[in-house]
Amino acid sequence: MPGRQWDPASKAKVVLEGLKGRSESAICKRHRIKPAEYRRWRRQFLANIARPLEPRRPSHEGGSRLLPGMSKKVWEESAKAMRVAQELIEALPIPVFFKARDGKHLGANRAWETYFGVNREAFIGRTVADLFSSAPEVAAKHQAADEDLWRNPGTRSYELEVPVHDGSFRHTLNYKATFTGADGEVAGLIGAIIDITERKRAEQRQAIEHRVTRILSESETVAAALPGVLQAFCETLGWACGARWRLDARAGGFRCEETWSREDPAIAAFLAASRESTYQPGEVGLIRRVLGRGEPVWIVDVTSEESFLRGKQAARAGLRSAFALPIHLGDQVLGALEFFHRETQPPDEWLLKTGVAIGLQIGHFMARTQAEAELRQSEARFRSLTGLSSDWYWEQDEEFRLTFMSSRFVERTGIDPAPYIGRARWDEAALNLTEADWARHKAQLERHEPFFDFEMERVGPDGNSVWLSVTGEPVFENRKFRGYRGVGTDITERKRAQSVLRAAYDELARSNAELQQFAYVASHDLQEPLRMIGSYTQLLERRYGDKLDSDAREFMGFIVDGATRMKQLIEDLLAYSRVGTRGKELRLVQAQGALDRALINLRASLEASGATITHDALPEVTADDTQLTQLLQNLIGNAIKFRKRDEPPRIHVGAQDAGDEWRFSVSDNGIGIEPQYFERIFMVFQRLHTRDEYAGTGIGLAICKKVVDRHHGRIWVESVPGKGSTFVFTLPKTQKGET
Amino acid sequence: MSADMDRTAPPVEILLVEDNLGDARLTREALKEGKVYNNLHWVKDGVEALDFLHKRGKYKDSPKPDIILLDLNLPKKDGREVLQEIKSDSRLMRIPVVVLTTSKAEEDVLKTYTLHANCYVTKPVDLEQFIKVVQSIDNFWLTVVTLPNGK
Numbered sequence: 001m002p003g004r005q006w007d008p009a010s011k012a013k014v015v016l017e018g019l020k021g022r023s024e025s026a027i028c029k030r031h032r033i034k035p036a037e038y039r040r041w042r043r044q045f046l047a048n049i050a051r052p053l054e055p056r057r058p059s060h061e062g063g064s065r066l067l068p069g070m071s072k073k074v075w076e077e078s079a080k081a082m083r084v085a086q087e088l089i090e091a092l093p094i095p096v097f098f099k100a101r102d103g104k105h106l107g108a109n110r111a112w113e114t115y116f117g118v119n120r121e122a123f124i125g126r127t128v129a130d131l132f133s134s135a136p137e138v139a140a141k142h143q144a145a146d147e148d149l150w151r152n153p154g155t156r157s158y159e160l161e162v163p164v165h166d167g168s169f170r171h172t173l174n175y176k177a178t179f180t181g182a183d184g185e186v187a188g189l190i191g192a193i194i195d196i197t198e199r200k201r202a203e204q205r206q207a208i209e210h211r212v213t214r215i216l217s218e219s220e221t222v223a224a225a226l227p228g229v230l231q232a233f234c235e236t237l238g239w240a241c242g243a244r245w246r247l248d249a250r251a252g253g254f255r256c257e258e259t260w261s262r263e264d265p266a267i268a269a270f271l272a273a274s275r276e277s278t279y280q281p282g283e284v285g286l287i288r289r290v291l292g293r294g295e296p297v298w299i300v301d302v303t304s305e306e307s308f309l310r311g312k313q314a315a316r317a318g319l320r321s322a323f324a325l326p327i328h329l330g331d332q333v334l335g336a337l338e339f340f341h342r343e344t345q346p347p348d349e350w351l352l353k354t355g356v357a358i359g360l361q362i363g364h365f366m367a368r369t370q371a372e373a374e375l376r377q378s379e380a381r382f383r384s385l386t387g388l389s390s391d392w393y394w395e396q397d398e399e400f401r402l403t404f405m406s407s408r409f410v411e412r413t414g415i416d417p418a419p420y421i422g423r424a425r426w427d428e429a430a431l432n433l434t435e436a437d438w439a440r441h442k443a444q445l446e447r448h449e450p451f452f453d454f455e456m457e458r459v460g461p462d463g464n465s466v467w468l469s470v471t472g473e474p475v476f477e478n479r480k481f482r483g484y485r486g487v488g489t490d491i492t493e494r495k496r497a498q499s500v501l502r503a504a505y506d507e508l509a510r511s512n513a514e515l516q517q518f519a520y521v522a523s524h525d526l527q528e529p530l531r532m533i534g535s536y537t538q539l540l541e542r543r544y545g546d547k548l549d550s551d552a553r554e555f556m557g558f559i560v561d562g563a564t565r566m567k568q569l570i571e572d573l574l575a576y577s578r579v580g581t582r583g584k585e586l587r588l589v590q591a592q593g594a595l596d597r598a599l600i601n602l603r604a605s606l607e608a609s610g611a612t613i614t615h616d617a618l619p620e621v622t623a624d625d626t627q628l629t630q631l632l633q634n635l636i637g638n639a640i641k642f643r644k645r646d647e648p649p650r651i652h653v654g655a656q657d658a659g660d661e662w663r664f665s666v667s668d669n670g671i672g673i674e675p676q677y678f679e680r681i682f683m684v685f686q687r688l689h690t691r692d693e694y695a696g697t698g699i700g701l702a703i704c705k706k707v708v709d710r711h712h713g714r715i716w717v718e719s720v721p722g723k724g725s726t727f728v729f730t731l732p733k734t735q736k737g738e739t
Numbered sequence: 740m741s742a743d744m745d746r747t748a749p750p751v752e753i754l755l756v757e758d759n760l761g762d763a764r765l766t767r768e769a770l771k772e773g774k775v776y777n778n779l780h781w782v783k784d785g786v787e788a789l790d791f792l793h794k795r796g797k798y799k800d801s802p803k804p805d806i807i808l809l810d811l812n813l814p815k816k817d818g819r820e821v822l823q824e825i826k827s828d829s830r831l832m833r834i835p836v837v838v839l840t841t842s843k844a845e846e847d848v849l850k851t852y853t854l855h856a857n858c859y860v861t862k863p864v865d866l867e868q869f870i871k872v873v874q875s876i877d878n879f880w881l882t883v884v885t886l887p888n889g890k
Contacts, residue, residue, distance in 0.1 A: 528761075538867065
């Protein structure tokens, strides 16, 4: 023992005895070596098998690797082949390992070392039970597979979920093949591990998403869809329960709405507690944090997380891990999904991503259902609006052919729209429209202009005419003209009313004309008896005056006076009625000319009263100059008539440019008018004074008002009793036409 | 013109076309108070007036009037038609026609017809005025018109 120098080949020989099945104690006894030393040799040997032989390794080592009974040539060849195999294995990106027949590890490549996070040299001689000490069920499954291989050597492959370096579980596909020793006996196995986690998860995720998509497409509301979605997620991934939280604007927080769990009273109790909670977005907890940050949150163990408020209930339900993720609708967090697991689970990025994808789907679903609800509402609004403002809705294609007519058309008009479909509006005659009318309408449509209240008189089913009014606007898609759409109204009643109105108007015009005629005839024929009364009374007085007493003569005086007044009234009434009927056309005239003529007509009274007349520069106006003369004459005449007794009248005729009209005024320094009479004085035969005070029938201002009305102007008076009056009238600068 | 001259002259033949008895009488009374020696012929409608002027029927021997006082509102044939016939007949068109109207308004209307009346007179309610009117016809028209005939 001490003193004896063991060369590598001798050491390998010793180790090989052990690999062939000789017990450790027997070997140690036979070669008089300590067990620890044997184990060290064996470790070195096995490590060398798995480790590629570096070419730069000292050459003196290479020459000493001959196995017993192996010729140098065979050794060199096999060593070369082995070296290639070793280099290949070492370079493989997938974990590869060797085990002896007794299940003890002989070695592994670098990928294996990384995959499990275990030092491969230190692990030589250890077993799978050591590798998966935290997951005995995984180790047992591997051992069972190995046992099967030992019994039936060859190759095997199987899938298994195993914990890896970071404690997370990975789906693995394990390939194992036995190898034999120099003696032809099964010496061990070589295993390779392919990580199929991504594939598995992609399948799972696809399955979940597929299921969720189906549930959402079959559901009308989020509430109806959610239990199924939660179930799909939990069942596929092995989580115990889930819940959705929703923003409740009225309650001012987030409420637990739908839940799903496997049949379990404890979990049901936990979920019931959840449903009674309301959370505000915050910095701690599960739901609060998700809503506060808008990001997923993972809690490995809710029973030890103090900020998790439902911790006690969760513990009673046997729930440990939890995660939650937000449901977004655009930038807004509308709610959250949460899931619970019975065992502690390390944070799983993949799971969170899957959850977020589902959250996104639900968000889109909510957006869609909301959009649909809004669309329904908007459609309802449109329907009620069109129902109020019009009778039916129609569409036309780019060739102006009718493509759609809502059912209200036939309901309202009784006309079957079928013959109109596929045809242009002008393909069917309208009683009120000529070819030229249609051509104009068609040209407007070809310019893609909107049109309003286009009226058509069509023949209804009963042979009576039906009046339709359509309004349309062009439709563009991506700036390309697509046709027209619009609404229509049955205006038959309106038209009927219009024709009744027109008839009434005509009747009114006729009766007005008759009235004018009547006023003329009446006043004419009234004169004759009056003349008889007046004249013969006077003749009586003339011939027989000396035979009558003074009373009789006075009475006859009253008769004559009455007849004379009556005649004046009739003359004035006639003049008043003639303002409307005997007026001349309105044309441009000089107001100055009208004023001059008025002053000439008033010369006598102007001189008698000693009146002073001043005036502004007067404009050119659109008027009937005879009537304008009469208007100024009446106003100035009034100013003279209603003068103060002790003061000669001073009268000013003004003219002001007031934008689209001229404003004339006749101001005096006369007796003025009490404000309560400002309206009344413009009425026919309204007088404010007795005839003893001021003569006249009270027709003058009524004629003024009628003249101004005919010119589409306004007339009013401004006055301070005792100070004077100003009569103002306006004349529009442009006249639309005569009344 | 003096009253003496009037008496020596032949009577003025006046044709009054007037359906209203009162007005006719008033005209007669007014002329009676005037200074002019006249023969007043009174017919009551347009047809009669034209018969008179054309010396038809019972008016075979009637004189050609020196002046016609024509009311417009007449039965059968109204004053406008009578005036039109007078003014389109070369033998009658030189006879002055005084149209008697009921109102100023009526006069305005009539002027628009361009009927070539020589004068319009609105019948006043006041007798004094009426007499003045008739007398103005006396003084003005008769003098002017009869002078050439008197030669």
